Amino acid sequence: MKSILAVVLTLLIGHHALADGNAEYKYREGVMRTVGGQMSSLAAILRGRVHFENLKFHARGMADLAEIVPHVFPEGSGVHQSEALPAIWEQPDEFKMAVEKFVKAAKGIATAAEGGDMSEIGPAMKSLGQACKGCHDNYREEDD
Ligand code: HEC
DSSP, X not given: OHHHHHHHHHHHHHXXXXXXXXXXXXXXXXXXXXXXXXXXXXXXXXXHTOOGGGHHHHHHHHHHHHHHGGGSOOTTOOOTTOOBOTHHHHSHHHHHHHHHXXXXXXXXXXXXXHHTOHHHHHHHHHHHHHHHHHHHHHHBOOOO
């Protein structure tokens, strides 16, 4: 009897942990898509020279997301569908640096866009792009 209870408990707890990992992954996916959306809009404005008046809103949106991104990689969220690589949890200090680089770059584009000086927006956008790529190169599975 006791051992059956132990098995049931293990299953319940195991299932619960899995469900949380999936929920965390789903949340991260939504956040990352939003990051991607803001990036597309920023790039479209700068390349296509349209809706410049909205640049600061997208840049501010990116800076807001930078408050969220450090919290979307909890341990156990590297579920099956996820493209997050184990290195995230195996090299937490290095990963933290990649996150911080992004946070700094996102705040940088917000400040530059608020000021409206094109000579600052270009380099800020470049740093931001490098922060995405730097992290994806090391911590995200390559798309086939
Ligand atoms: C600190 C690391 C890191 C940074 C910085 C980062 N990403 Fe990601 N990104 C990831 C990881 C890891 C995934 C895969 C997440 C998963 O599948 O669980 C991802 C996924 C994505 C996705 C796919 C979302 C989906 O549909 O599943 C997009 C789009 C994306 N990132 C865009 C960006 C852009 C644009 C930037 C920069 C403005 C950026 N990311 C910065 C780590 C990062």
